[in-house]
Every structure is written in structure tokens, then in C-alpha cells.
Amino acid sequence: MRAAVIKQHGPPESIAIEYREIPVPSENQVLVRVRACGLNHLDVWVRRGVPGHRFPLPIVPGSDITGVVERAGAGVTNVTAGARVIVDPGVNCGECERCLAGEENLCVKFGLLGESADGGCQEYFAADARQVHALPDRLTFEQGACIPIACVTAWHMLVEKARIQAGETILIHAAGSGVSIACLQIAKMHGLQIYVTSTSDEKLQRAKTLGAHRFFNTSKESFYESVRNHTGKRGVDVVVDHVGEPTFMDSVKSLRRGGRLVSCGATAGSNVVLDWKHVFFKNLALYGSSYGTRRDFTAVLDAFARGDLFPVLDSTVPLEGLARAHAALESRKAFGKIVVSL
Numbered sequence: 001m002r003a004a005v006i007k008q009h010g011p012p013e014s015i016a017i018e019y020r021e022i023p024v025p026s027e028n029q030v031l032v033r034v035r036a037c038g039l040n041h042l043d044v045w046v047r048r049g050v051p052g053h054r055f056p057l058p059i060v061p062g063s064d065i066t067g068v069v070e071r072a073g074a075g076v077t078n079v080t081a082g083a084r085v086i087v088d089p090g091v092n093c094g095e096c097e098r099c100l101a102g103e104e105n106l107c108v109k110f111g112l113l114g115e116s117a118d119g120g121c122q123e124y125f126a127a128d129a130r131q132v133h134a135l136p137d138r139l140t141f142e143q144g145a146c147i148p149i150a151c152v153t154a155w156h157m158l159v160e161k162a163r164i165q166a167g168e169t170i171l172i173h174a175a176g177s178g179v180s181i182a183c184l185q186i187a188k189m190h191g192l193q194i195y196v197t198s199t200s201d202e203k204l205q206r207a208k209t210l211g212a213h214r215f216f217n218t219s220k221e222s223f224y225e226s227v228r229n230h231t232g233k234r235g236v237d238v239v240v241d242h243v244g245e246p247t248f249m250d251s252v253k254s255l256r257r258g259g260r261l262v263s264c265g266a267t268a269g270s271n272v273v274l275d276w277k278h279v280f281f282k283n284l285a286l287y288g289s290s291y292g293t294r295r296d297f298t299a300v301l302d303a304f305a306r307g308d309l310f311p312v313l314d315s316t317v318p319l320e321g322l323a324r325a326h327a328a329l330e331s332r333k334a335f336g337k338i339v340v341s342l
Ligand SMILES: [Zn+2]
Pocket: 092, 093, 094, 095, 096, 097, 098, 099, 107, 108, 109
């Protein structure tokens, strides 16, 4: 079978296509013929490397896997051969206090497929049966591969951490990113007033078609000033900021008293400047958030099955186009997800 492999960190061209043996599933695993694998900004970090963090190289990247069960191990009861499936990329021990409490993303052994273990940019994948779920009938493999990382991360941030409520106002940065589009849809599903930022008028226009209410082009205006103007100087209830250095301080200043900021990353740098007085004077809450739980995964899948959430697919590429897809991810031209079709 063909597999995309990162042997050492570097530019997009450092991704190689190799031929490998088809994996043999153990008793509690299923062998999935991978049909699609969605890309995330995480893939760029895995490929480039992160100072102070060791990835298990060589690694097959790709976290968001859909496909068909080719065969199931003897101990597997939840799926059978021929089933259309989607894989929860969250890896955890399943035995510790946190796992037993349903807080799998707090497990000390927590990781993600494609980051701490081989992922789905290969033709076959041996998945633990407990991570495999039925893919809702209404979704194609490519559409399903838009879901896991972006949508589970967004759901955990907004529903579990920020605890969004109908009627609240939310500011979401970087309107074109997969996680921001998921946040936009989840906020709309919960009845919030939605403000979005982007440096691209085209992306803001696309966000409008998804139901956002106000649009701030940060190459032309200060989103902080605009938030103040549109909220009568009050500020918004919730900010989603996964940009980091360029936006963080103004994000904090854009919150109302008692407001909440949630963040799942810092794509433009994590050494943020923070004037702490805003946090205590205004009774703010700042939440870090990383992926989500099995319960979040199920809630997200149910929302897609009902049609409350829907995939926003930018483009598909073949496995041999993965380096090109990484370059596209880094150029930030995409609106929605880039998916490898196998
Ligand atoms: Zn655990």
C-alpha cells in the first residue's frame, strides 16, 4: 500500500510516498481501507517540527480519517466488515481517573493520530475499535474527513469550556480556518450573535453565507474598536482566539465584564503580551483547550447526522498531492478543509 511519510522535519517536499505492508489488525482493532483524510494546521506543525517537542519520526501524518472496514479483529463487536466509518483521532489510556471520568483529553497519555502515532495519509489503517464510529449516511467520505479535529475542538471550546448561551455575542478570529468555521456553525446552532475577523473580504463574504452577523477586515480596521462600536462599548461575551501574538491583547480588551476567552492554538506565535489588569478588573476567564472528549465526538457526529452542522470542503487532493496541500495550508488561501482522497 501507499503511505505518506515524514522522516524528518522540513518543507512540504520532505513528505515522501512509500510502499508499506498492509497492517494486520490486532484482536481489538479493525482494518480500515482509508477513503479520505482531512488536513489541519496540526499537520503543518508535525511536518515543520515544534521547538521543545519531540514527534515520533518517521510518522504518517493525517488525523481525520474516514473509510470502509475491511475486516475486524476477533474481539470487535461494534462494527463489521463493509461498514462506512469515521475514526476519533483522540488517543488515551482508557483506564486512568481522567479517562474514567470522561475527560479523555486530560489523560496524561493523551495524543492524536497523525501527531503522537501514525495517522491516515495511507491506504490502510489499523484502528482501535473503540475509536471507530459509523459515518452518518448523509456524508461522503470527503465530507466526513472535514469533521474530527476542527469540529470536536470547536465543540469542546464553545460548549464545554465557554458554555455559550443563546443571545450572547461571540467574536471568532480567522474566519476561513477549519476550526473557526466549525465555531461559527456551532455558535449559530446555539443562537448566538456572531462577529468574525479576517484579512480577506472574500473570506468574510463566505462567513456571511454561513450565518455570521458582523465582519471586521483586520487589514483595514481595528477589531477592538469595531467591537466597542457595535456593542455600545460593552464588549462581547466570548472570544475565540487561536491566532495568538497579533490579536491576543485586543481580544482580551474586547471582552465584556465576566467575558470568556477560549483558545486552542496560536498559529501566529504563542509569546503573547497580556496586561493582566484587564483579567482581574473585568472578572475575565481565559480557557486553554485542546481537542475534546469522546462525548464531544458523539455530540458532533449527531449534529452532522441531523444537519445542524455541515462540512465546508475547500478542495480534495490525491495522496501524491499532499506536499502541494501543505503549501496551500501554509498560504492560508483555503476556506474550509483540504482533504486527501484515497
Ligand atoms: Zn487515561
